[in-house]
Amino acid sequence: MKEIRIRFKKIGRAKYISHLDLTRTMIRAVRRAGIPVWYTEGFNRHPYVTFAAPLSLGFEGLNECMDTRLVEDMPMEEMVTRLNSVLPEGIEVIKASDPVMKPGDIAFAQYRLSFLKGKFKGIEGNIREFLARDSILVEKKTKKGDSKKIDLMPLLEKAAIETGDSAVMLEVTLPCSSTETVNPGLISAALNDFLTEKYGGENTLFCDITRRDLLNAEGLPFE
Amino acid sequence: MSYTLEDLFRLVQKPGRYTGGEMNSVVKDKEKVNIRFAFCFPDLYEVGMSHLGMKILYGLYNEVPDIWCERVFMPDTDMEELMRQNGIKLFGLESRDSIDTFDFIGFTMQYELSYTAALNMLDLAGLPLRSLERDSSHPIVIAGGPCVSNPEPIADFFDLFVLGEGEEVSLELFELYRRHKAAGFDRDKFLTEAAKIEGVYVPSLYEISYKDDGTIASVTPVNGAPAKVRKRIIEDLDRVYYPDRFVVPFIDIVHDRGMSEIFRGCVRGCRFCQAGFIYRPVREKSPEVIDAQSRALCENTGYEEFSLSSLSTSDYSQLETLLPRLLDWAEKQKTNISLPSLRVDGFSEELAARLNILRRSGLTFAPEAGTQRLRDAINKNLTEDEILSTARKAFSAGWTSVKLYFMSGLPTETMEDIEGIANLSQKIVDSFYKNPDKPKGKGVNVSVSVSCFVPKPFTPFQWEPQDTMEMLQEKQKHLRDSVKTKKISLKWHDAATSFLEGVFARGDRRLCAVLEEAFKRGCKRDAWGEHFNLQTWIDVMNDLGVDPAFYANRRREYDEILPWDHLDFGVSKKFLIRENQLAHQSRTTPNCRQSCSGCGAAVWKKGVCVE
Numbered sequence A: 001m002k003e004i005r006i007r008f009k010k011i012g013r014a015k016y017i018s019h020l021d022l023t024r025t026m027i028r029a030v031r032r033a034g035i036p037v038w039y040t041e042g043f044n045r046h047p048y049v050t051f052a053a054p055l056s057l058g059f060e061g062l063n064e065c066m067d068t069r070l071v072e073d074m075p076m077e078e079m080v081t082r083l084n085s086v087l088p089e090g091i092e093v094i095k096a097s098d099p100v101m102k103p104g105d106i107a108f109a110q111y112r113l114s115f116l117k118g119k120f121k122g123i124e125g126n127i128r129e130f131l132a133r134d135s136i137l138v139e140k141k142t143k144k145g146d147s148k149k150i151d152l153m154p155l156l157e158k159a160a161i162e163t164g165d166s167a168v169m170l171e172v173t174l175p176c177s178s179t180e181t182v183n184p185g186l187i188s189a190a191l192n193d194f195l196t197e198k199y200g201g202e203n204t205l206f207c208d209i210t211r212r213d214l215l216n217a218e219g220l221p222f223e
Numbered sequence B: 001m002s003y004t005l006e007d008l009f010r011l012v013q014k015p016g017r018y019t020g021g022e023m024n025s026v027v028k029d030k031e032k033v034n035i036r037f038a039f040c041f042p043d044l045y046e047v048g049m050s051h052l053g054m055k056i057l058y059g060l061y062n063e064v065p066d067i068w069c070e071r072v073f074m075p076d077t078d079m080e081e082l083m084r085q086n087g088i089k090l091f092g093l094e095s096r097d098s099i100d101t102f103d104f105i106g107f108t109m110q111y112e113l114s115y116t117a118a119l120n121m122l123d124l125a126g127l128p129l130r131s132l133e134r135d136s137s138h139p140i141v142i143a144g145g146p147c148v149s150n151p152e153p154i155a156d157f158f159d160l161f162v163l164g165e166g167e168e169v170s171l172e173l174f175e176l177y178r179r180h181k182a183a184g185f186d187r188d189k190f191l192t193e194a195a196k197i198e199g200v201y202v203p204s205l206y207e208i209s210y211k212d213d214g215t216i217a218s219v220t221p222v223n224g225a226p227a228k229v230r231k232r233i234i235e236d237l238d239r240v241y242y243p244d245r246f247v248v249p250f251i252d253i254v255h256d257r258g259m260s261e262i263f264r265g266c267v268r269g270c271r272f273c274q275a276g277f278i279y280r281p282v283r284e285k286s287p288e289v290i291d292a293q294s295r296a297l298c299e300n301t302g303y304e305e306f307s308l309s310s311l312s313t314s315d316y317s318q319l320e321t322l323l324p325r326l327l328d329w330a331e332k333q334k335t336n337i338s339l340p341s342l343r344v345d346g347f348s349e350e351l352a353a354r355l356n357i358l359r360r361s362g363l364t365f366a367p368e369a370g371t372q373r374l375r376d377a378i379n380k381n382l383t384e385d386e387i388l389s390t391a392r393k394a395f396s397a398g399w400t401s402v403k404l405y406f407m408s409g410l411p412t413e414t415m416e417d418i419e420g421i422a423n424l425s426q427k428i429v430d431s432f433y434k435n436p437d438k439p440k441g442k443g444v445n446v447s448v449s450v451s452c453f454v455p456k457p458f459t460p461f462q463w464e465p466q467d468t469m470e471m472l473q474e475k476q477k478h479l480r481d482s483v484k485t486k487k488i489s490l491k492w493h494d495a496a497t498s499f500l501e502g503v504f505a506r507g508d509r510r511l512c513a514v515l516e517e518a519f520k521r522g523c524k525r526d527a528w529g530e531h532f533n534l535q536t537w538i539d540v541m542n543d544l545g546v547d548p549a550f551y552a553n554r555r556r557e558y559d560e561i562l563p564w565d566h567l568d569f570g571v572s573k574k575f576l577i578r579e580n581q582l583a584h585q586s587r588t589t590p591n592c593r594q595s596c597s598g599c600g601a602a603v604w605k606k607g608v609c610v611e
């Protein structure tokens, strides 16, 4: 048996596939592609696939990670081609390779939050003002189900603002490990609250969130 | 602030219901197609996507280069509210274009309680509800499915109905449409011509008059429409199109698996079952064709499970040939074959073992009635001995639970028959404890589910009064009192929804106004339990002077003109009358394989009628 790491994009229409649904989608894709993967034992046997770091519904991912096991050899390029011919729009395999690191090595994830300029006047100035505050306190749900207050400010110190033609983008690196995870949705929600406080009314400012890559504790790309 | 459709996906529960983009969904270049078809299922995505008929027609239409068929489902309440607030019209999942610009809007009508959902979908599409209020600039709105065996209660909302199996007739309809579109489309001319296609019923071409007592006096065709519209059947199932791929949903749906159709129709003739009559005659696919189609389907979908689909799979004449063939490749590909409602016995030991029959999810029987007398009256060919002997075998093999399905309110039913439900269940419990091989240290559970019988058109019970809600409730109480042990758990279906179903199943055109008004007062999701509100319906009928009992609880005379008499589903009235009389004498009728009872479906000279 041979461990295989598959890296893929999940963009466009595919961003609304939940994590659970993605698992089922990939299992069926692996079957359609005729890849000789190992099946779990038991009554409901299915191809073994596992995802290192689940991606929230609605986020795009540019370098997501799925591990599986082969029971027979197949060239890496052939696996990529076969999978891509049977995957739905928005999911695209970039690479298949031998795993270098362990899934547990993932410590951070890089995200890009992009805010469309047309949706809110003066969005860039507002983001700068938002980031210039002393602290950004948000409620974060803990694994036990209750919530605690955390300050996002230390995490946003290195955040980079980039202005494109149609959108303002915020680049951040956030913890993403089995012990600590910060969802970038907390940032956009806090920004919404900030705008509501400042202007009143309801301001649902949608932002597109893209996970660009997964990093280990040293900040090196996960491989 | 107003939202775009893309914004809504971020706000609703389960956006996967609305985003499209699933594997095997078909996207075409809209500039290059001539006919755009919105296939509407008036229920949630999860329900509609489980429906085989939709998958067949979706595949068939999209095979035609100049047709683009898209899927449309009923949005859930959260999505509907956001769509209405933001002026977003009902759209096709594939293109996300509003369907009011399409050429056709086609609904499949599977149950009466989905009628208001269909109206809601027309409304969400921004279309006038009534056919008369639409013109040549609007899509042609059509419907098919089992409910159109009596489409009269929805006749005012649809431009035409397709009776019977749709594969051939819809293509003929599209061909006619192409010609009319090329020549400058005139809707009335098109509908008049369409009515000449066998299987197409254009309700606006029939004038109905009523007697003083409320029954129908006459049905008069106009503009050359035929006096009787006959349903269509596919003569050779081995040759008809079958999809080699299904759209594979992202989200979990009701039946998320491959489905292979193995035959149409049913030989049995259970008198309460509409499907057993309107799909006659039985026509089978050959094992070779089923095998090839199942295999292609599994390869193109990646499904880990597929089922054999029919009204009564154990009646397939070549099951012993088919199953080993399917198993040969399914076992290798680690694909499960799911066999609904199969008899546990009747298989060789080897085949039973390969099918894992005894590891399947549950032992289920549908005796439908509690006594042999009533089972004979409804022509349900299942004896107590058969049930008990199968249960004994299953208990010996380690099973501890049995599910039983019954109906209450069947014609000729008495309280004795209701007690029979409790008695039969008790005998199963007793046979468990008397069984020396029973699983050690375990109890038995017999779960009894009782639904309320609704008389349907084109069945021998089409003249029968439906039990009132009060009668059904009394029977329910009597059954509760008759059950003496906790080993038997009882589940009783809601009599109120069955009552409304009963009103519409045998209703006439005067109910269109009731539907429209109920929709306006908020009835949109009657099939979804929590949204059903009987009081609104009662109020609407009161306000419009419609007596629901006239439709549901009245016995009809054999010579009364029934609202669906100008439609022809193959079974003759003479046959249905004879069957009705036999029912009242508790006498059975043999199934089509034992001997032909001359039901009328032999006009097609196909399938079991000529075997």
Ligand code: SF4
Pocket (backbone or CB within 6 Å): B280, B281, B282, B591, B592, B595, B596, B597, B598, B599, B600, B601, B602, B608, B609
């Ligand atoms: S004509 Fe005879 S064999 Fe054919 S469907 Fe009717 S009863 Fe069955």
